[in-house]
Amino acid sequence: MGERIIGVLGGMGPLAGADFLARLTLATPASRDQDHVRAVLWSDPTVPDRTEAALGGGPSPLPAMLAGLRVLERAGAGCLAIPCNTAHLWAEKIAAATALRLLHIVDAAAEALAARGIRGGTVGLMGTEATLRLGLYQERLSRRGHACLFPDDDEMRRLVTPAIARVKANDLAGATGPLLAVARRLAERGAAAVVLGCTEIPLALRGPEAAGSGLVLIDTIDALARAALAWARGG
Known part of the structure; x- marks a missing residue:
């Protein structure tokens, strides 16, 4: 090789x-x-x-x-x-x-969006509080014509942050429901796809529930x- x-x-x-x-x-x-x-x-x-x-x-x-x-x-x-x-x-x-x-990893995610036919437009972004607040994704995606939607403060506090902690504690099943709920909400607000911008999040969203959701989920590990x-x- x-x-x-x-x-x-x-x-x-x-x-x-x-x-x-x-x-x-x-x-x-x-x-x-x-x-x-x-x-x-x-x-x-x-x-x-x-x-x-x-x-x-x-x-x-x-x-x-x-x-x-x-x-x-x-x-x-x-x-x-x-x-x-x-x-x-x-x-x-x-x-x-x-x-x-x-x-x-952000450039890799952008390429994955393009591979799914999503070139520009609004995408959802899930991640840690630091990733979202400090703009890791926003500038690099904006160069490709994307705008980002984020979970609100309540969704971060009640759903996303605790779910990430569950994955770190090897409780993948316990993290799936909260993370999928937030991804659905972002899609309802207009996101054409949801970028799973924390590498713990895809680990909980690879099962049949997520696969059957109809959502376009961008796995940043993949x-x-x-x-x-x-x-x-x-x-």
Whole structure:
């Protein structure tokens, strides 16, 4: 499969990083082990909480992320994928600290929207409070003609934030109902698709209930995995 090695800066949360490798494997056209691409996962769940750092003055996650980056560099990685949306609030500083190509999760999500035929227009966005409040998605999507709808404060407090915490506690079933309810509300308000802009959220929305909802849900783990696969295959 060539010499390109995907570096995965994971652990934020641990299940999202592990799921990224699973989605990468499932996205690869292969009939045998040797047809798959090479990847190295650094999973560090001790990285300080990204939302607390961005909004609450908690310790910065950047030093721990840069330490993981050095591990991936030594392992021979040629690109960097970070299966954590909120961690991308530090994307510019990470990119400035390495020669590796950073595959930005928002750009991957935008490509996934285009692949579904959604080029411009209003999309819903679900994510952590930090991701939404600090504009991680808004500027990059606006360049492609998208406007973003968000959950309101009550929906964040009662539904989205507790559901993300449930996923981190491995309670995927308990997170599905609240997250799907918010996605439906965003669609009712005019969103042509809903971007699952926290890598915990897709983990709870892959079951039959979400599949049968009729909603266009953009899985950012899948989107990033496909961007990494394209890079590994020479894109």
